[in-house]
Amino acid sequence: MVRQVDSGAGPSGLCIGAVVPRTGRLAKLGDPLSFVLDRLAPRLSQPARGSRRRPVRLAWRDSLSDPEAARRAVSELVHRERVQLVVTMAGTKVLPAVADACEEAGVACVTTTFPWQAFVHGRGGDPRRPFTWTYHFAWGLDDIAAVFAEMWEQLGTQHTVGCLWNDDLQGRLLRHAEHGFVPVAAGRGHRLVDPGGYQEPARDFTPSLDSFREQGADIVTSAATAEDLALFHRQARERGARPRLITCSRWLAYPRGSTLAELDRAGVATLVYWSPRHPYRSSLDGTTAARLAEEYEQRTGNRWLQPLGLAHALLEVAAHALATADDPHDRRSVADAVGRTRLSTTAGLLDWTSGPTPNVALVPLAGGQWKTGGHHGHELAVVANSRCPDVPVEADLTPAY
Known part of the structure; x- marks a missing residue:
């Protein structure tokens, strides 16, 4: 065209x-x-x-x-x-x-x-x-790690965090030992559990769920599509797993009504860049x-x-x-x-x-969470702003429990 x-x-x-x-x-x-x-x-x-x-x-x-x-x-x-x-x-x-x-x-x-x-x-x-x-x-990936860690730390100072990352370029860069997500998150005292990458679109997150349970991960961080993240959440519920918080850096910047409604219950937080x-x-x-x-x-x-x-x-x-x-x-x-x-x-x-x-x-980043309400049904609210103080905090971070 x-x-x-x-x-x-x-x-x-x-x-x-x-x-x-x-x-x-x-x-x-x-x-x-x-x-x-x-x-x-x-x-x-x-x-x-x-x-x-x-x-x-x-x-x-x-x-x-x-x-x-x-x-x-x-x-x-x-x-x-x-x-x-x-x-x-x-x-x-x-x-x-x-x-x-x-x-x-x-x-x-x-x-x-x-x-x-x-x-x-x-x-x-x-x-x-x-x-x-x-x-x-x-x-940068380091900026994502810093914003996510700021939100994790609203629930306590140190966490075991399960990494739901794919096996493509995105996942490889996130886990890079020098210029990825890992050194920043680990440097703030968090222990990352990475069971290895998955192929997109995902079909079964059982290996990741088993690894997170065995390692005691109470938070999950992800760069999954909204559809794959919804699948992870459904399979986690079926197995009785319930992370306190999920942070996702990818497609949740683009709202999808039905997916947001499902993930609203999961305590999903994301990035706010504008x-x-x-x-x-x-x-x-x-x-x-x-x-x-x-x-x-x-x-x-x-x-x-x-x-x-x-x-x-x-x-x-x-x-x-x-x-x-x-x-x-x-x-x-x-x-x-x-x-x-x-x-x-x-x-x-x-x-x-x-x-x-x-x-x-x-471009500076803030942390946000989709909240039920407003004339769209769901609204993205800023919940962490230390790296982007020009934008005020609008709501408290809400974990799944």
Whole structure:
């Protein structure tokens, strides 16, 4: 599927390209970026008074939720649309495929919603030899561990924690001895029980449940899909197992009504990287996080999603790079502009000049829990904020018992 969002610039003008999962298993994850592209197209068509910003055309291609299709999408954007920069988000295999294709094509790329260790080490990167064209903003696996440990510690200082991690890239990085989740969690005094990875989609969590019971794990931490986590919870109930708390870093950022209702009883907590309550504004037009979420719900009929703020920030960074590049028509100049960006966005302050590793800017994390109530039936409330004090705590953490 091909679509161009015409924002007024001619074909020889500046163009930002986006690779968006519009079809396939990641299709729902493409909604925030599609909304932002439509919202910002007219705003980028005319430069602000007193600004260096030039008219920009937006164009996107469907990744089909497939890495090879995503690579083809990059090729089309580079060769047919002649983009100066590519943006994308979502997909543990699709996002790296887009970034690698941009690195090979020699075009600047900005990505998000992926732990930075996966962006770097999952692509065979080496901080001593940074990527030339690709840049990322997100959080780290170490940040996830710190936020989860903060929530565990609301139930006591030290715990035995069962690790429900897959056998793919995500699980391998989480258990990495140096730059993963393990050293931070263990360094805070928690004992981790890792029975080994499982294949997705999961069919039977009996080995993990047996291991957790034998080792006395009272908390479970996971990076499972919502469906696999629901299966784990059902099988745990059938075997009489009941963790006091489950922390999950993955798909619970994207609410699913029936799954949330089931996991509500399990005391599941997750990450909060953006919400309408975050005190951030767009660098393009001053839109607040609250207003952005409100517009999304009004126009789509769906509830706001955490990736919405990051999707908007992607386009803010792209527009900023074109406005500050020495020569916005030169792709090398645009990539250099991203690398020196320090910009307040709807995702907060993004600073590539002081990231944890080259080509990376950090997004702060809070801890949250889905609570029954509100006009959506379930609402995500902040329950731990030591690493993101800009966002106030809204509710107490509720364990399963």
